[in-house]
Amino acid sequence: MSSDRALSGRGGRFIREVEPVWFLILHISLFVYSLSGVCAKMAGRAGNTGTQRILWFGLELLIIGAYAIVWQQILKHMTLTFASVNMPVAVIYRLLWSRLIFHETVTPKMLIGSIIILIGITIGVSDNGKN
């Protein structure tokens, strides 16, 4: 299924302001960027093993650098407002990593907050970019 069709409804595209391919690139980059926090935490956990700490820190820098390069291309294809509406998805990814990788506790408040954020993103991206 093409990305165009995946984001389309019967009444036309759900996301009308941005080309679906750039919407996907935006979300892939936000997903990858959220992993930089995992690297930072892993670096912090590495203890006195210098090599591991440097490796995780290096990976974090690599992710941030790659994100910065892609981000500049993303901003060419959408308004800053549209991009900023999608940024909070990182909160949900962070929650996912904290549970899956670090086995931290996820409270009901966190889950409810994430659902409200997701609803907000869904409403925000459905805006057609006009007043």
Added chain:
Amino acid sequence: MGRINIYHLVWLFSVLIASFSQVLLKVAAGKKYPDRIREYLNPFVITAYGILFMSMLLTMFALWDGHNVNYSSSAIIQSMEYVFIPVLSMLILKEKIGMRKVIGMLFIFAGSLVFAI
């Protein structure tokens, strides 16, 4: 959150300038460049990342031990980014913000507070 002190304001300022740096990146993205290198190495992008770095240092300073800034206040302060960026985009970049985006942002702001408080 406790009593608001000057360091809360420092943190809020750091969020504001980080939001402003996004505006600079957007301005840079809207310009034409003769090659890929200058697309990234131009005054707007360099200044934006300089400001982001300053913002990071200011946040660290605000959260310094003894400044009585509880990390839980991040819920409110960090969420202000979702207000600052659209407002700055509207004022500086003249971007139009439809009603659905406004409602979406209110949900995002509320969700961030529920998440972290």
